[in-house]
Amino acid sequence: MKNTAYYLNKPGGTFTPIEEELKPLAKGEILLKTRRTSVCQSDVVIYKHGLPRIKKWPSVILHEACCEVQAVGEGVTKFQVGDLVGLGCDIPCGDRDCIYCGDNGTGDWTSCPNTQATGHEFAGFARTHAILPNWFVELGPIKKFPKGFSADQACQLEPLACGLEGMTRVNNCITDRVVVLIGAGSQSTYALQSAQAMGARKIILVNRGKERLERVLKDFGNEKTVGVIWDENVVENVLAACKPFNEPHFVMMNVPAQAGYELAVKLVGYGTVIDAHAGVKGPNGKPRIAHEVDLNNDIHYKLQCYQATHGSSMHGINLAHKMLIESKLPNIDKMTNDTERFKKDQILEAIHRANDSDSLKVIIDWD
Numbered sequence: 001m002k003n004t005a006y007y008l009n010k011p012g013g014t015f016t017p018i019e020e021e022l023k024p025l026a027k028g029e030i031l032l033k034t035r036r037t038s039v040c041q042s043d044v045v046i047y048k049h050g051l052p053r054i055k056k057w058p059s060v061i062l063h064e065a066c067c068e069v070q071a072v073g074e075g076v077t078k079f080q081v082g083d084l085v086g087l088g089c090d091i092p093c094g095d096r097d098c099i100y101c102g103d104n105g106t107g108d109w110t111s112c113p114n115t116q117a118t119g120h121e122f123a124g125f126a127r128t129h130a131i132l133p134n135w136f137v138e139l140g141p142i143k144k145f146p147k148g149f150s151a152d153q154a155c156q157l158e159p160l161a162c163g164l165e166g167m168t169r170v171n172n173c174i175t176d177r178v179v180v181l182i183g184a185g186s187q188s189t190y191a192l193q194s195a196q197a198m199g200a201r202k203i204i205l206v207n208r209g210k211e212r213l214e215r216v217l218k219d220f221g222n223e224k225t226v227g228v229i230w231d232e233n234v235v236e237n238v239l240a241a242c243k244p245f246n247e248p249h250f251v252m253m254n255v256p257a258q259a260g261y262e263l264a265v266k267l268v269g270y271g272t273v274i275d276a277h278a279g280v281k282g283p284n285g286k287p288r289i290a291h292e293v294d295l296n297n298d299i300h301y302k303l304q305c306y307q308a309t310h311g312s313s314m315h316g317i318n319l320a321h322k323m324l325i326e327s328k329l330p331n332i333d334k335m336t337n338d339t340e341r342f343k344k345d346q347i348l349e350a351i352h353r354a355n356d357s358d359s360l361k362v363i364i365d366w367d
C-alpha cells in the first residue's frame with residue numbers, strides 16, 4: 001500500500017509528490033484516503049512566510065480535510081470501511097493522561113503546552129492517504145458523516161467549528177441579538193450563516209472591499225442582513241444599523257490586522273461581547289495591540305465582555321458536525337464557485353486562488 005504526499009519544500013516554494021510505503025495498521029489505528037481538502041487563510045500565510053510551529057521542511061500542509069476510511073486496525077469499532085469522516089486541525093497531544101487532551105482531560109486542546117495541529121506538527125492532508133494513531137481515532141477530532149453526505153461540505157467541518165467556538169463561548173450573545181462581523185472572508189461567511197441559523201435579530205457585515213461584500217450579501221444575505229462598507233464613516237454607519245439598539249451585542253473580529261481590532265473596540269457599548277477571533281501575525285511575530293479597559297465602568301457596569309477562541313476543540317467540532325448534517329447552512333456550497341475548485345496536483349494554484357481578495361472557500365478534490 002502506497003501513499004503519495006505532496007511536500008512543500010519551503011515557504012514560497014513548490015509542491016512535489018513523493019510516493020511512500022505505508023506501514024501495516026497497528027491496533028486501534030485507521031487508514032484514511034483523502035477526499036477533499038479546503039484551503040484556510042493560514043495555509044496561505046504558511047505558504048508565504050512559513051510558521052514557527054512547522055520545524056521541519058519539506059512539510060505536508062493543509063488541515064481542513066475529509067477522508068474515507070479505507071481500513072481499520074484491530075479493535076476499532078467506532079469506524080467502518082467506507083465511512084466519510086471530517087477532521088479537526090487542533091488535535092490531542094497524544095498523552096492519554098494529559099489534563100487537557102487525555103481520556104479524562106478538559107478537551108481544551110489548544111491550551112495544552114504540547115498542543116499540536118494537523119498541517120503543523122502533525123503531517124497535514126496534502127497526501128492521498130493517512131494513518132491515524134489510536135489516540136486520534138479514540139479522542140478525536142474525527143466525525144463520521146451520514147452515507148451520501150457531501151464531501152465538499154464535510155471538509156469544511158474544521159473552519160466552521162472554529163467560528164462556532166467563538167460564537168458560543170459566551171452564552172446568549174447571538175440568538176435574538178445584533179451581530180457585527182468585521183471582514184467578509186470565509187470565517188465571516190460561516191459566522192453569517194451560523195448567526196442566521198441561530199436566530200440573530202440582525203447581522204451587520206463590515207468589509208473594505210465592495211466586491212466581496214456584494215458577493216456575500218448576494219449569496220447569503222436575507223432581510224436581517226446588512227452590509228456596511230468599511231470607510232471613514234464605518235463606526236457611525238454600523239451604530240446606525242444597530243438601531244433601535246445603541247450598539248451591537250456581539251462583535252466578531254475576523255480580519256487578521258490591527259485595524260480590525262481598532263475598529264472592533266470602537267463598536268463596543270453596553271452589554272457587547274467582543275470576540276477577538278482573528279489573531280494578528282507578522283514577519284516579526286505577534287504585535288502587541290493595546291487597549292485600555294475600565295474594569296468597573298466598562299466591564300462591571302456596562303457588562304462588556306472581551307473574549308476569544310482560537311482553533312477548535314471537540315465542542316466546536318461537535319456543533320459544526322450537527323449543523324452540517326442538519327443542513328443548518330443551506331447555502332454553504334455557494335462559498336465555492338467553479339474558479340475555487342482544484343485537483344490534487346494543483347495545490348499551488350489553489351493557494352494562489354485562496355489569496356485573491358474575492359475568493360471565499362477553495363476546495364481541492366482528491367478523488
Ligand SMILES: [Zn+2]
Nearest residue numbers: 040042064159
Ligand atoms: Zn483552518
Ligand SMILES: [Zn+2]
Nearest residue numbers: 093098101112
Ligand atoms: Zn495535551
